[in-house]
Amino acid sequence: GEDVEQSLFLSVREGDSSVINCTYTDSSSTYLYWYKQEPGAGLQLLTYIFSNMDMKQDQRLTVLLNKKDKHLSLRIADTQTGDSAIYFCAEREGSQGNLIFGKGTKLSVKP
Amino acid sequence: ETGVTQTPRHLVMGMTNKKSLKCEQHLGHNAMYWYKQSAKKPLELMFVYNFKEQTENNSVPSRFSPECPNSSHLFLHLHTLQPEDSALYLCASSQKTGVDGYTFGSGTRLTVV
Numbered sequence: 416g417e418d419v420e421q422s423l424f425l426s427v428r429e430g431d432s433s434v435i436n437c438t439y440t441d442s443s444s445t446y447l448y449w450y451k452q453e454p455g456a457g458l459q460l461l462t463y464i465f466s467n468m469d470m471k472q473d474q475r476l477t478v479l480l481n482k483k484d485k486h487l488s489l490r491i492a493d494t495q496t497g498d499s500a501i502y503f504c505a506e507r508e509g510s511q512g513n514l515i516f517g518k519g520t521k522l523s524v525k526p
Numbered sequence: 527e528t529g530v531t532q533t534p535r536h537l538v539m540g541m542t543n544k545k546s547l548k549c550e551q552h553l554g555h556n557a558m559y560w561y562k563q564s565a566k567k568p569l570e571l572m573f574v575y576n577f578k579e580q581t582e583n584n585s586v587p588s589r590f591s592p593e594c595p596n597s598s599h600l601f602l603h604l605h606t607l608q609p610e611d612s613a614l615y616l617c618a619s620s621q622k623t624g625v626d627g628y629t630f631g632s633g634t635r636l637t638v639v
Contacts, residue, residue: 448627457528457616457630465625503569505627513582514620514628518568 419517421504426523433491435502435520440485443509447480449489450503452519458503461489491522499524529553532617532631539607540639547602547634549617555629557622558600560592563633564613575600576622607638 418440427433439447445466450458464471464478464487471478477490491498501519508515530551539545549558560572574582575594589611591603600617614635618628 446625446627450627450630455632455635457530457532457632458618458628459528460627460629463625463627501568507627511581512622513571513574516569 419504419506419515421502421517421520423518424521424523426525427494429494429496429524429526431494433489433494433498433522433524435489435491435504435522437487437489437504437517438485439487439504439506439515441506441508441515442485444506445509445512446507447478447487448505448507448514449476449478449487450505450516452501452503454500461502494522494524496524496526498522528629528631530617530619530629530631532615532634534634535632536635536637538637538639539604541607541609543607544603544605546604547615547617547636549600549602549619549631551598551619551629553619553621553629555619555621556597557620558594558597559618559620559628560600560602561616561618562613563616569616573602604636607636609638612636612638 448463449461452458475492479488503519504517505514558575562570573592593601614633616633617631620628
């Protein structure tokens, strides 16, 4: 079945760039997503990228997609303490259109 | 507010109680989902409803009973739960053919004592 893998933890210093990586298995995925979850809250959509794009930039966020390697990354420039959260990668599967989520990467930002 | 409202935000219940979680969306979405989030399995899909019809049930125990009376409302009825059912229960909705992904509610933090 489809699977989405992420590393579980990432720690960076305030002001540095953060790069969160994700790999997926469904080559027919149409869209890939990044969600952010702050403590005690639901998941909030950050950005998404269509599978025929290589890159998408939105203010401090840059999404890179390598479709050949099925690798997705989220880069956060000038990381702030408010960026501390769990970040989930998700792929939209080709058959039913359901989202398949990774286990999430907990980003810790140290002052 | 995301447009998906879950109530209650927190719930403590005994193992013999019966309670219900409620989810409501007025985004015009036609699909709704229940997820369980715990330390052991970070995001576990439980049920999927498309146009009020249940299309997915991921081997969820019968002590969890979903109900979708219309495309705007989704319930999760709970009875004779176990302590290991304590978790954050998240509701989400989506437009099945849309590109915007899922919109999540803030969740109900359930504690079974």
